[in-house]
Amino acid sequence: MLSAFLQMGKNLKTVSPFRFSSFLRLEEDPVLALRLFQNPNPSSPKPFRHSALSYDLIISKLARAKLFPDMEQILLQMKQQRHRFVPKESLFCHVISSYGRSRMPGPALHTFDQIPSFGSLRTIRSLNSLLSALLACREFEKIREFYLDLDQYAVPDACTYNILINACCLNKSLCDAWNMFDEMRRRGIQPNVITFGTLISALCANSMLDEAFRLKEDMIRVFHVKPNVFIYTSLIKGLCQMNELDLAFKLKDEMLSDETVALDSAVYSTLISGLFKVGRKGEIVGILEEMRGNGCKPNTVSYNALIAGFCGEKEFDSAFAVLDVMREEGCKPDVFSYNVIIAGLCKEARLRDACDLFEDMPRRGCFPDVVSYRTLFDGLCNGKEFKEAAQTLDEMLFKGHKPRAVSVQKFVEGLCKEGIVELLGSVLNSLMKGNAIDIDTWKMVIGIVCHKSELLKTCAVVDSLRMA
Template structure:
């Protein structure tokens, strides 16, 4: 008997070793003296999962679950379920969960937590709460991890009230507070985020780098640079390790405020503490200098990026194309665009729109439309921004009828015109003083539930002023005020001049 037991142990070990080095799981024995015992099979599946070989782990599970001859133990497939969910293969995770249910493999807290997390990531919060109730009905108790998952789900959906309600019914840990801080920052509620930090500290938890990153990002998004730097300084005082991702939003906001010198100093400070810029940092620097008109400095950083072995992205090249176009160097932008396309980059819609805009501003509508054709040839679909850019280019040249045709073409392609589209066309007709078309367009806008903006009314008034229709000018001005929009000085002046002409 002892020899038989020893033989089974050795044969199981042999199967496990062979399985880890062989790809096909179909060779694994399932019967006879070399059958794999449950612990060995579970280790085998877990080892496959740990090495990222999820398909082989699935194959092993299905081979041995078929027919019900092999009974998996509680929790034996949790690693596989978690692996599929973590790899973004959520549909397969649901299929596996159903297979586990049919095979009568009892669910554990971990099983439920994985599936609750999947539902929360998909924004299906009602179903996630239903799974918690199902978990409790199975005699299992939700853990802090379960509640934290729900809180993260509600915060991702912007439903902070539900998140706070769950938080109030549990014993929060550091991850709970961190999630709430991130949630409040994401919604721009920075005062509430700061309150959560205080509550975190009162509960005996110290804010970590993720907490501070959320706070700094939140204040940078709001343009509150001083507050963002205060949180950064607090990190330093408390000895919380700084990261490149802490510096990046600060550098970005400095550029947005036109403080490129301070942005450079901050990057040098970052280097001084042993942190090299990453791809995001380089893109911020290149974009900042391109928008500031310093295209030479942007290309210097672009070259440094190459030397450091950091590959430029579409974001990088789009910034450079924009910078060249802004300086009127549209032919160079064209050359760069096609150079990177030949090198294997697939330009996206943002990059195409940037180049089309450059040619439109340059007055080269023929080339702009050529690029539109090339873009569609590469299966990149024109969006509302593309059409608006082209319409504005035509409008600058006074080609109102072509603007109207483009608007109709836009509709045919299933791209819905927006405020910018209508404002551009109204402006085109306004320049020609075509009263009938102006008023018709205004009604079309209202019919589509687009409330005319200040720019709409300004264009209408300019067009009507050209037709010497003082009554209509006064009517437009009155409607503008009725809608709660404050006219600018030029609009009042147009109205006064029309009154003077009538007198």
């Protein structure tokens, strides 16, 4: 798209802001879009006057790509054009949300504070964007500060209270969540399905099923709000956790009787996990058949529930068979699929099989993540396969992943107790290079070596580190 635009620029003396915006919209590469924006009309000596739409487009593209320094430069440039146009509040909402997704609460707050300086008005929409960004960053105290001065910024709406209720639930303050719900009603703000879904999910997560079902009845009878699939899934999951499978199936049947609620794979995946948990795996075939009959094709989450269930039953051949079925049906296993099997194999001390699957993951089109490395490393350490554990540790650190501190201590302690000095020196050196060793581990090494009075081994470790 950039080359086409440059070619057009050779044939035309000038490009209109409207046509330029069209080219900018079509350019998918944010870096090329930025180059296009910075040099819109190279054949003309006159400065190009970007439209409000052009600024909106480039800032949105850079925000999505997390190119925040470049985005901030364009924002500053746009600010100098406030005598020509006033940016829409929605643009700042997009920027704030992008910072929230990137776990950058400071810049999100700064953007919100700067909105008036662009000549734009701050309404409840930008406040809600900020509260949502702060929630993504788990900035509960900052959210509370805004709540205490809520009316200073805007008149809150249902979205505002949904975010506040969710923050209370995530902060394990169910009492505060209920207070928010009551305050919402006192203000005359009608709760919606998201409000009830958030509260019911939190109640189920805290094993307060009686309260969750009462709230479900109230939302229908008092507030005339119908449950959605998320609410049903939360209730079914809560019932399965309490081993109330019969009630869970009744609730699933209630969903089937409501034509406005479509069952999804999450419901069936939850039921599959529940059946494994209570030893009723013989019913799973029927669940899968019903699932397909209702037009709900099994997906990765569904198959992962099967894999986890079979691994829990130590039926690894069945778990591997699920991987084969997934490939045959065009459903690609994800890293969780493999991690569950690797964890199960390690737990049963089938370390060779775990290593083989781990090494085979790239060939299968799925690369190990930090959980894969940590799981295999811990399994090898528990099995006292120190040489293989050291190789896995080196690869893990090379990939930029870090082992758990407790795993490092356990591994180093094992090397010290076994007196494997040469490998210990190499491991300590790797941990130092990867910045993955803490002072407690060093104290443990020195303490164990000195306690045994193995001066030669101490010197050997030091020499090994010096040579590395």
